[in-house]
Amino acid sequence: MIERHIARLRARHSISGAEEQAIRGLVSETRRVAKQTVLIREGALLDSSTLLLDGLLCRYKDMEEGRRQITELHLPGDFADLHSFTLKRLDHNILAMSDSLLATVPHERIQRLINDHPRLGRIYWFSTNLDAAIHREWVLSLGTRGAAERTATLFCELQVRIGLIDGTSPKEFMLRMSQSELAECLGITPIHVNRTLARLREEKLMSFRHNRAEIYDLAGLRRLADFDDGYLYLDPEPL
Amino acid sequence: MIERHIARLRARHSISGAEEQAIRGLVSETRRVAKQTVLIREGALLDSSTLLLDGLLCRYKDMEEGRRQITELHLPGDFADLHSFTLKRLDHNILAMSDSLLATVPHERIQRLINDHPRLGRIYWFSTNLDAAIHREWVLSLGTRGAAERTATLFCELQVRIGLIDGTSPKEFMLRMSQSELAECLGITPIHVNRTLARLREEKLMSFRHNRAEIYDLAGLRRLADFDDGYLYLDPEPL
DNA sequence: CGTCTCGTTGAGAATTATCAAGGTGCGTGG
DNA sequence: CCACGCACCTTGATAATTCTCAACGAGACG
Structure with a gap:
């Protein structure tokens, strides 16, 4: 393991x-x-x-x-x-x-x-x-992004990080957390998370149901989030 | 120096x-x-x-x-x-x-x-x-605290950190930043910073004018912020 | 004395929170 | 197998917080 x-x-x-x-x-x-x-x-x-x-x-x-x-x-x-x-x-x-x-x-x-x-x-x-x-990226998100952008950012981050450990760029992945727990990441209420997820679903960007995230439109999600993966330091450094 | x-x-x-x-x-x-x-x-x-x-x-x-x-x-x-x-x-x-x-x-x-x-x-x-x-403390602040609590938290932090470098617990200190820059720390608009500072002044907790912070009531400010200095790791560790 | 940045105030709009009520899915025990 | 409970999700209505737009005031400086 x-x-x-x-x-x-x-x-x-x-x-x-x-x-x-x-x-x-x-x-x-x-x-x-x-x-x-x-x-x-x-x-x-x-x-x-x-x-x-x-x-x-x-x-x-x-x-x-x-x-x-x-x-x-x-x-x-x-x-x-x-x-x-x-x-x-x-x-x-x-x-x-x-x-x-x-x-x-x-x-x-x-x-x-x-x-x-x-x-x-x-x-x-x-x-x-x-x-x-x-x-720092979470500080940026919480300080400057609205609920939908924040949520999109989080899922963009997780999509990359999960991809790293199995070498893929997953279109879907399991994430064993409730909407309330998501709310505790995002600094908004569970109710607002629910409405925000509904909006992302309607806009055909992603869904999150039954502990499963499905990314319909990664480029669109990243555009909404204004996502730049630089903070994840994906380019191998010599060191 | x-x-x-x-x-x-x-x-x-x-x-x-x-x-x-x-x-x-x-x-x-x-x-x-x-x-x-x-x-x-x-x-x-x-x-x-x-x-x-x-x-x-x-x-x-x-x-x-x-x-x-x-x-x-x-x-x-x-x-x-x-x-x-x-x-x-x-x-x-x-x-x-x-x-x-x-x-x-x-x-x-x-x-x-x-x-x-x-x-x-x-x-x-x-x-x-x-x-x-x-x-992490800023994430907590931005995610869970309202404007006044957030502002109070920041000044509580700075009060401690400034005290560390000259061994005091200052009642006042210089901080060369504008309300707009403060707003960029706190994730709120400059206008709202202005109103928030006015409120803290009215409540006789602190003032911030002309680059100078003055703490009227440190205990009260900390109470408002729900400030716990644990995250600043002030207890010397053996290491 | 004009100009510039910064701070202050007011009014209305947008976003998010709160309160309340159902709905859905799932496991457990009768 | 069904009924129930329970946790989680969904929706609606209203309230609180914060934002935006606009205008004006105060102090610093050439």
């Missing part, structure tokens, strides 16, 4: 055979968690990071009276909290949005990997900076 | 004398830039990072037809683009919002510092992860 993590890295960096072997050594025990399990709570002291092998995770921040903001979605192959390697405690929670398969990677094991392969240290540092780039 | 960078680091990590000397060695030439200078353009290939010694910088992303979203503000002592050390090109622009004094630090010099002092590598990695934590 770690193949998807390797694929995600290889989308942006060359990884040698020796490095790949070392990365594979990160994962030993894996565990399954049920959807809606809170994996990590804000402020807890951590000495390991969580690699998502299969399923869907998110980072979210709590507000008073049950309001939440999801700040990032994590797909298979992502480390959900690699930043805990340096931060030690997180400023947000991590939740399994679907039944998921995880690997727990102790920080000391990451430290050893980096010591043995300094270039991988740079690559994992890059990876946390890529999360920050995604945060 | 690099004292403020050291102070900013020391707010979160212990720094030995040897490490401090090595950090001081990062800076040789400095340069002044006039306000409104775009220092770095999205997509440009970089081989150095910019340390802000004095002034005010921001990261911003462009939208069509002149709209912009500021994604982070940088105060003296901050690296504005340490993430370019791994990303090599940025997904956003960097602008001097006021006349500023900068140091340009070549990436190879950072690499040498990290090789000689691996612990500083962790600390600078932490620093980019702290930027990401600030992004």
Whole structure:
């Protein structure tokens, strides 16, 4: 299952055979968690990071009276909290949005990997900076785009990121989240998400039903979103 | 002028004398830039990072037809683009919002510092992860808070961050930006910023006039913002 | 003294939120 | 197999927030 993590890295960096072997050594025990399990709570002291092998995770921040903001979605192959390697405690929670398969990677094991392969240290540092780039795009979306444009942007992002781990440009993909959870990503109410999805469907751009996104018109969706994939850093960098 | 960078680091990590000397060695030439200078353009290939010694910088992303979203503000002592050390090109622009004094630090010099002092590598990695934590708080603000709460949050953040570099908890501070630029941080229109600031003034929480923020009631402002400084990682971590 | 940027105010429009009520699909247990 | 409950989705009507357009005021500076 770690193949998807390797694929995600290889989308942006060359990884040698020796490095790949070392990365594979990160994962030993894996565990399954049920959807809606809170994996990590804000402020807890951590000495390991969580690699998502299969399923869907998110980072979210709590507000008073049950309001939440999801700040990032994590797909298979992502480390959900690699930043805990340096931060030690997180400023947000991590939740399994679907039944998921995880690997727990102790920080000391990451430290050893980096010591043995300094270039991988740079690559994992890059990876946390890529999360920050995604945060910035969300800031842009939340700050400047309307509900439909925002929604389109999110699905454009997910379409690319899901494509990376299986090397395709999917016309459809599963996304195990409800309209309410989508609303928590987009900073709008669930009701408004519903109306927005209806509009995107009417305009024949995409649909999202029963946990399945179907992109009817990728170019049109990207045009609506004013989507530029630069923030996903898809061009392999020498490093 | 690099004292403020050291102070900013020391707010979160212990720094030995040897490490401090090595950090001081990062800076040789400095340069002044006039306000409104775009220092770095999205997509440009970089081989150095910019340390802000004095002034005010921001990261911003462009939208069509002149709209912009500021994604982070940088105060003296901050690296504005340490993430370019791994990303090599940025997904956003960097602008001097006021006349500023900068140091340009070549990436190879950072690499040498990290090789000689691996612990500083962790600390600078932490620093980019702290930027990401600030992004997350902005995502939370933009996604869930109304205009007044959002504005209050931003000033609470700046009050803390400015305090860090001179070891105080300032009741007032200079912030060389216009209401329009504030609007670009907050994702609301300049007109609405104006009304929001008027409201905060009426409620005797704070004022912002002539580039000067004055906090009348820090506790009240924090209450309005529902401000929790956890995301600024103020407790020194062992690391 | 004119000009320019920035801040202020008012009125009306657009977007999104809230409240309320059904509808749909699906698993569970009678 | 059907009935029920439950979570999620859908729709309508109204309210709150924020935006847009327009005009005017204040301060800085040549």
